[in-house]
Amino acid sequence: MKNVTGAICVECGHVVSEVDPNTTVCPVCGGILDITYDYDYIKSVVTKEDMAKREENSMWRYKEFLPVEDSQDYPKLRVGWSPFYRADRLAEMLGIKELYIKDDGINPTASLKDRASAMAVAKAAEAGRNIIACSSTGNAASSLAGNAAAAGMKAYIFVPERAPIGKVAQLKTFGATVVSVKGNYEDTFRISAEAIDRWGWYNRNAAINPYLMEGKKTVALEIAEQLNWKMTDYVALSVGDGCTIAGAWKGFKDLYAAGFIDKLPKLISVQAECTCPINKAAAAGTTEWETMPELTLADSISVGVPRNATKAIKAIIESEGVTVNVSDDEILDAMRILGRTCGVFAEPAGAAGTAGVKKAIEQGLIPKDASIVSVVTGNGLKDVNNAIKAAGEPLKVDPNMDALLDAFKGIGDPHQ
């Protein structure tokens, strides 16, 4: 890989001059590594104009920015190049100048995590491994199971018992061996790490494997290209473990370093009020965070012990970003407004970013003439019980016009 120069430890700054598919944490301090690139080389082999001509409508269109061998050839799901919508009616409702929705729920297994899992499967293939494992609040799990199944690999998945049934149904259908751990995400992570160590499976845990964030960063590369390389002032993301927002920031920085964009956006980091260890630390300007209870209904960001806190906090601070914490009610409200104004159906964690945008505008944390991209990280079909909670029940009527008229009268509908 001529584009990759090695890796650097996020914690101690140790430089690793050669990486291979089995590279995990820093050999000195155990910290998470960050893959490093030769931007002059990248600039010399690809331009924005080249990119525009590519027919590859997936995350792999950005291969010069990715740590994979060019020779990769195995069955792949079509991950990435998700829809990007200008959301004028929602912008007007929120009182902001310019707003875009990046709908990453439109991915093969219906979440942004497909980007990381596709990368994990690619690196496992390079390493010649055929068993791959992870722990996850749900989306990383189903995406790993789906991407592994497509590639003909076996997956072992560890989820906390609270994972919603939609996510569990997905990964069972993909043929993964699924272990539902009677405990929280922290317990789940620990037992999966033990099992991975014991049996030498390829590790898809994003806080261990530095390549996964390189997959996640493709959401940023797409946003920039879909904006025709003219970045917005802000990009909003919901935050759990911290890998996604750190990945997005890496993507923007890569593009900036390679001269593809001439401005870096400020990050809007959105967590749940009850579970916001990363935002709490970032707001205080420190990477020292404290464990918090996992109480939000937005299961994908219900992470009390974030595994990638350092990278995420550094990203938020470096971008001169905004932190905003939202209540469960504000998340359910954002699900409704995304659906009603944009036709986008988000799971709670997927809508949390938009809830944060709304709140940040209301609180004056963002100027009203700003431009913003809000990323929807997962599809509402993942968690229909909470969608029903957000949206309410349908009218139930007998099959005749009188019953219908009565029902309409009951909700104040003008049709009589």
Added chain:
Amino acid sequence: MKNVTGAICVECGHVVSEVDPNTTVCPVCGGILDITYDYDYIKSVVTKEDMAKREENSMWRYKEFLPVEDSQDYPKLRVGWSPFYRADRLAEMLGIKELYIKDDGINPTASLKDRASAMAVAKAAEAGRNIIACSSTGNAASSLAGNAAAAGMKAYIFVPERAPIGKVAQLKTFGATVVSVKGNYEDTFRISAEAIDRWGWYNRNAAINPYLMEGKKTVALEIAEQLNWKMTDYVALSVGDGCTIAGAWKGFKDLYAAGFIDKLPKLISVQAECTCPINKAAAAGTTEWETMPELTLADSISVGVPRNATKAIKAIIESEGVTVNVSDDEILDAMRILGRTCGVFAEPAGAAGTAGVKKAIEQGLIPKDASIVSVVTGNGLKDVNNAIKAAGEPLKVDPNMDALLDAFKGIGDPHQ
């Protein structure tokens, strides 16, 4: 619309020489109309090579084949251009030479019905209407709600009470007024028709509005282009109301008439054993069908009184197609094999096509050296309860290694 010449009645052959967005059924006999095109004109304005250069990665890339004004400009969801996978491992498992999966579950509201709903919204916009309505077993409903919301229109939706919660959750989130009818699909269709008549809403019912099938046909246009215009011997589709298979056939015939493909595929029409009025009639070589009970768990194809039977039966017969009826167990099995070999998660009706392919091969209805495309019409997240039925529950373990080892032993997993 220079490409459209008018319409012809499927029942009586009456020719309508001018159509507008409000055109519905045949003015003579009340039969369903079929939009007709000037293929010489289409040939003169677009070639296969032009198509390949288009950046529009949605169903609208085929505008010359679609009955819409060029000037259309309003917010749209990105419908179509869904993933197309070569499925070698599944082909090997089924004992067939060449098999492809078209995953139409990857659409904004997660089903093929988005294609028809996007068209309905386009025609409603042309007609200057802002309320649009339909009855549906679920997917047409949620797709109409989503596409209408994105375009800033209001939707009234009628679903039978058995519609799965995932679909209802979607359309409520999209802000539609949802009427759950205490009755079957037939009751639901009838009360929706009465309401549409009474209040003059734009009608998205595919058996009334001839434009909807023109949206659905885009799945065929994409399949052909994704095969580089070299058609397979067969295309398999699950069949409920009959609109989808009739739409696909229309698409292939359009391409054939315009010289884009030089061979028409044979259709594999798949219905549920307990609910197969269209297949029963087509197998007997007649368009006279009989009502059947609605008993399959594949809700989207559980249609005892198909509203587009004539078009569908004619398509199956004209293509020299194959009819195959599958049990619910065979459908659940197809969900598992699609997930495990392809990483594609289908709802029961979405997997039914593949169940039919498997059965048709087993029964010798299709030669083993054939090439086949199997269309997955909807995402498994729409109906997770049946996915759990298909795939089973996860292992439930306490968060320690001993518990994990016990659980693995229990399922015969080799890791100890």
